[in-house]
Amino acid sequence: MVGEALMWILFAALLAPAGFVGWAIGHYTGHTKNHTVTVSASARPTTTAAATTAAATTTAAAATGGSAVAAKAIFSGAGCAACHTFKPAGATGKIGPDLDTAPEKDAKKDKMALAAFIKQSIVDPNAYISPGFPKSVMPPNFGSTLGSAKVDELVNYIASDGK
Numbered sequence: 368m369v370g371e372a373l374m375w376i377l378f379a380a381l382l383a384p385a386g387f388v389g390w391a392i393g394h395y396t397g398h399t400k401n402h403t404v405t406v407s408a409s410a411r412p413t414t415t416a417a418a419t420t421a422a423a424t425t426t427a428a429a430a431t432g433g434s435a436v437a438a439k440a441i442f443s444g445a446g447c448a449a450c451h452t453f454k455p456a457g458a459t460g461k462i463g464p465d466l467d468t469a470p471e472k473d474a475k476k477d478k479m480a481l482a483a484f485i486k487q488s489i490v491d492p493n494a495y496i497s498p499g500f501p502k503s504v505m506p507p508n509f510g511s512t513l514g515s516a517k518v519d520e521l522v523n524y525i526a527s528d529g530k
């Protein structure tokens with residue numbers, strides 16, 4: 368009787384959407400509580416893995432204010448880490464300036480506010496060349512490939528040292 372019910376729950380877990388499984392387990396709990404613990408523990412990973420992952424990501428983003436997590440993903444996804452060192456993103460590239468320290472100095476030399484300088488450096492890299500670094504190596508098209516919303520997230524991320 369119990370074995371049969373277990374089989375049924377597992378079968379449902381494999382085929383039915385997570386919501387239905389939740390209902391089925393809840394339903395089952397009402398009758399025989401002890402066995403439900405085992406069933407739900409084995410059934411959940413297969414059926415609700417996606418939902419769990421999404422929830423974890425959301426929680427992490429909320430805990431840090433959201434934008435830093437998103438910006439770090441943009442930074443890595445756009446390939447910035449290949450050329451730049453930037454500690455908050457765990458980046459160790461050496462082709463371009465160290466973004467932990469260089470933008471502040473270069474913004475002063477270029478007589479610009481930090482955020483405006485960083486934005487210019489991303490969308491129009493050749494407008495100012497950081498001393499000792501090559502011209503026309505940083506791709507000039509991030510403004511169009513990322514779009515202004517993602518560029519702005521990167522600007523905030525770098526200007527605030529990863530916060």
Ligand code: HEC
Binds near residue numbers: 450451495
């Ligand atoms: C192929 C290598 C390469 C990639 C990829 C790259 N950069 Fe650069 N970046 C450079 C180089 C070289 C410079 C220095 C020359 C200059 O000032 O344009 C630079 C300059 C900068 C500067 C100005 C730093 C300063 O102090 O003057 C910022 C900010 C910057 N990059 C951000 C980014 C971001 C954000 C990304 C990803 C969206 C990125 N870079 C991708 C090579 C790269």
